[in-house]
Amino acid sequence: MDFSLNEEQRLFRDSVARFVAEEYPFEKRLDIVAGNTGFLSQHWDQFAELGWLALPFPEALGGLDASPVETMVIMEQLGRGLVVSPYLATVVLSGALIRLTGSPAQQADILTPVIEGKRKLAFAYAEPPSRCRLNDIATRAARSPEGFIIDGTKSLVQYAEAADTLIVAARTQGDEPGLSLFLVEADSSGLTATHHRTHDGGRVSDLVFHHVTIANEAALGRFGTALPTIEYAIDLATAAICAEASGAMWAVYEQTLAYLKTREQFGQSLGTYQALQHRMVDMYMRCELAQSAVLDATLHIDADAATRRIAVSAAKLAIAEYGKAVGQEGIQLHGGIGTTMELPIGHYLKRLTAINSTFGDAIYHLARYQAR
Numbered sequence: 481m482d483f484s485l486n487e488e489q490r491l492f493r494d495s496v497a498r499f500v501a502e503e504y505p506f507e508k509r510l511d512i513v514a515g516n517t518g519f520l521s522q523h524w525d526q527f528a529e530l531g532w533l534a535l536p537f538p539e540a541l542g543g544l545d546a547s548p549v550e551t552m553v554i555m556e557q558l559g560r561g562l563v564v565s566p567y568l569a570t571v572v573l574s575g576a577l578i579r580l581t582g583s584p585a586q587q588a589d590i591l592t593p594v595i596e597g598k599r600k601l602a603f604a605y606a607e608p609p610s611r612c613r614l615n616d617i618a619t620r621a622a623r624s625p626e627g628f629i630i631d632g633t634k635s636l637v638q639y640a641e642a643a644d645t646l647i648v649a650a651r652t653q654g655d656e657p658g659l660s661l662f663l664v665e666a667d668s669s670g671l672t673a674t675h676h677r678t679h680d681g682g683r684v685s686d687l688v689f690h691h692v693t694i695a696n697e698a699a700l701g702r703f704g705t706a707l708p709t710i711e712y713a714i715d716l717a718t719a720a721i722c723a724e725a726s727g728a729m730w731a732v733y734e735q736t737l738a739y740l741k742t743r744e745q746f747g748q749s750l751g752t753y754q755a756l757q758h759r760m761v762d763m764y765m766r767c768e769l770a771q772s773a774v775l776d777a778t779l780h781i782d783a784d785a786a787t788r789r790i791a792v793s794a795a796k797l798a799i800a801e802y803g804k805a806v807g808q809e810g811i812q813l814h815g816g817i818g819t820t821m822e823l824p825i826g827h828y829l830k831r832l833t834a835i836n837s838t839f840g841d842a843i844y845h846l847a848r849y850q851a852r
Contacts, residue, residue, distance in 0.1 A: 528597030559727025574601035581701030658704030
């Protein structure tokens with residue numbers, strides 16, 4: 481089986497790589513991360529102009545109807561450049577939920593502005609006690625004369641601070657006691673948000689819903705049946721964030737290799753020492769193994785649920801093990817300078833560490849893989 485990218489995908493990869501190299505140098509990233517929003521709205525507008533925000537959406541809405549492979553390509557390049565943005569939260573995760581459960585009117589109302597760069601989304605599903613259990617949700621949506629009233633708490637909602645609209649997973653009361661999805665505007669009365677910066681440069685928020693009233697039209701899909709869709713969207717986002725980690729791993733490898741070729745000790749470059757060459761080979765093999773697992777997960781996203789879960793968890797396990805090893809090795813081979821904030825290498829390890837605990841850590845995915 482041929483796992484190589486086709487010509488169109490290679491051209492797309494190269495265009496994303498050029499943008500990251502030209503528009504997102506490391507020094508500029510430090511300023512962006514330290515800013516008020518954690519990303520540049522100018523970059524988001526450029527994402528829209530380049531068609532990145534349109535990738536997974538139907539052509540009827542102005543999208544490109546691309547496959548998960550194109551999402552993998554862009555996420556890998558964003559990972560190479562340590563790009564921080566609401567792309568995963570808006571386009572990959574929330575966009576999938578709207579695409580799969582939204583009515584034609586809801587899709588047109590929400591996804592078209594997303595494609596144009598005029599609306600950002602965030603998915604509020606995790607709660608403080610739930611950890612990785614997607615069905616462990618206590619937030620309630622009770623019927624009211626106006627529609628629904630939502631009460632509950634959500635934690636670690638990615639880029640909710642930048643979102644115009646939230647997708648909220650809640651347990652519906654009454655005839656349908658299962659999970660349902662609802663659209664909630666970020667400025668709704670009764671919604672309180674506490675925003676945080678993460679150690680890797682991202683943004684998350686804790687949300688409290690206190691009698692937040694929404695209309696009937698804000699419900700997404702059939703009541704009480706949202707769990708399979710949530711599981712699919714989270715797996716899709718997990719595969720995408722694994723692709724980001726793969727890109728970060730390759731960046732660590734390439735930067736470490738370049739450093740060993742230029743750094744001299746005792747009159748010769750460090751790259752001439754055979755022991756260090758062997759360690760670089762180990763880093764290279766870990767990058768290759770992780771990338772292969774990511775590709776396998778991406779190609780099985782639209783397979784049956786059991787096959788998808790196995791492939792995605794296998795990729796997450798590979799990223800957890802090899803990503804940590806590559807990041808730590810990169811710092812060690814750089815020596816003391818590798819621990820400084822002025823050098824990118826340590827920031828890659830921070831991002832890889834954060835990815836390892838996003839959408840389930842290694843312990844969770846090992847258990848899920850073994851439960852096949």
